[in-house]
Amino acid sequence: MQVSINAQRALIWWALAMMVAFMLCFVFLIKMVPLPAATLNAEQVAAIYRNNSVSIRIGSIICSWVAAFMVPLAMVITMQMRRMEQGWPIWSVLQLCGGCLMSMFLVFPPLLWGVAAFSPGRPAEITLAIHELANLTLVTTDQYFIFQYVAIAVIALTGQQSALSPFPRWFGYYTIWTAIMFELGAFGFIPRTGPFAWNGLFVFWIPLTIFGVWIVITSTLILGALKRQAQIA
Template identity: 45%
Template sequence: MTSSTSSPPHATVDNRGHFSLASQRAILWWGVALAIVYGLAFVLLLQQAPLKSPQWSADEVAQWYVANGTKIKWGAVICSWTGCFMMPIWAVFAAQMARVEPGRWKVWSALTLASGTLMSIYLALPPMMWGVAAYTAPRKNSEVTTLMHELASLTMTTTDQAYIFAWIAVSVIALRPATQQVKNNPFPRWWAYGSLWITFMFEAGAFAFLPRTGPFAWNGLLVFWSPFVLFTVWIIIQSNLCFRAIRAQREDPAENYFA
C-alpha cells in the first residue's frame, strides 16, 4: 500500500512564521492600548495618582466617595475592561523570551507568563474595590467604606512580588552571554541592569502595611511614585525593544522563526 503523503507542518503555509509575528505585534499593541486606557481611567476617573492619604479618617474617606462616586464608578467600569492589560503584553514578552532561551523546557519564559497573569489580577482588583466603595458609600457605614478603600490601596501597593518574578526572569535571560549572540534579540545586556534596579525598587512596596506617613506610606515616594514611574518606563522600553525585534525578525530572510 502506498502511504499518504502529508505536507510539512510549516513548509507550504506561512513557512516563515509571518502569522506568529503579525499576531505578536497585534497582541502587543492590544495590551499597550489597554494599558493607556487603564492609566487614563486610573488618573482621571479613579483619581488615584497619588493614592489618597492614609491619614484620612473614616468620615473623610466616606465623604470623598460620596462626592466623587460617579467618576469612581465609571473608572471602575473602564478598569474592569482594561485591568488585565499585562496578560497580552507578557504573552508577547514570553514568546520572545522562549525564542532566545535554550533547552526544551523554557522555564524562565514560563515564569514570565505566570507572573504576567498574576500581576494582571493585582492591577484589576483595586479599581474594582474602589468601585465597590463608591457603590456602597451612600448606604453603608463609613467604616465599611474605609475598609474597602484601604484594602484596595494596600492591594495596589504591596503585591510587588508578582512583578518581581518576571523582572528576574528577564534579567537572567539578558545576562546570559549566549542570548546576546541571537539575532534580533529584544533583551540586550544593559536591559538586565535596568530590570534588576526596578526589581530592587519595587521591594519597598510591602512596607506600606507599616506607616501612614513618609516615603513608605502607600502614597509615598518609595511605595507609590517610584514604582508607578519605573513600571511605566519599563513597559515602554521593553515594548519598544520587542516591536523592533519583531520587525527585524520579519524582514530578515535568514531568520528561523520556528527555532
C-alpha cells in the same frame, strides 16, 4: 512566521492601549493619583466616595475591563524569550506565569474602589476598610512581579546576544533595578506618612513611574526586534 510576527505586534499594541486606558481612568475618573493620604479618618474617606460616586464607578468599569494588560504583553515576551532558551523553556514559562498572575493585582484595586463607591450611604467605617484594602492591594502586592522580572533578567544576562534579540544585556540590569524598586512597595503597610506611606515617593510614585517606563521600554525593544525578525523571515 510572518503571521506570528503580526500577531505579536497586535498583542503589544493591545497591551499598550489597555495600559493607557487604565491610567487615564485611574487619574481622571477614579481620581486616585496620588492616593488620598493614609491619615484621613473614616468620614473624610467616605466623603471622597460620596462626592465622586458616579465618576469612580464608571472608572472602575473601564479599569476592570483593561487592567489585565500585562497578559498579552507577557505572552509576547514569552515567545521572544523562547527563541533564546535551549531545551525546556523554564524561564519563559516562569515569566508567563508571573506576568499573568501579577495582572490580578491590577484588577482588584479598581474593583474595590467601585465597591466602595457603590453604596455611598453605608457606614463610613466600612467604606474606609474597603478603601484601605484597595490601596494596599495596589501598592504592596509585588509577590508575582519578581518572577517575571528575574526570568527576563536571566535571559538578558545569560542568553546568546544577537541582533534578533529584544533583550540586550543592559536591559537585564535595568529589569533587576526595577524589581528591587518594586519590592519597596511592601513597606506601605507600616507608616501612614512620609516616603514609605502608600502615597509616598518610594511606595507609590517611584514604582508607578518605573512600571510605566519599563513597559514602554520593553515594548519598544520587542517591536524593534520583531521588525528585524520580519526582515530575516
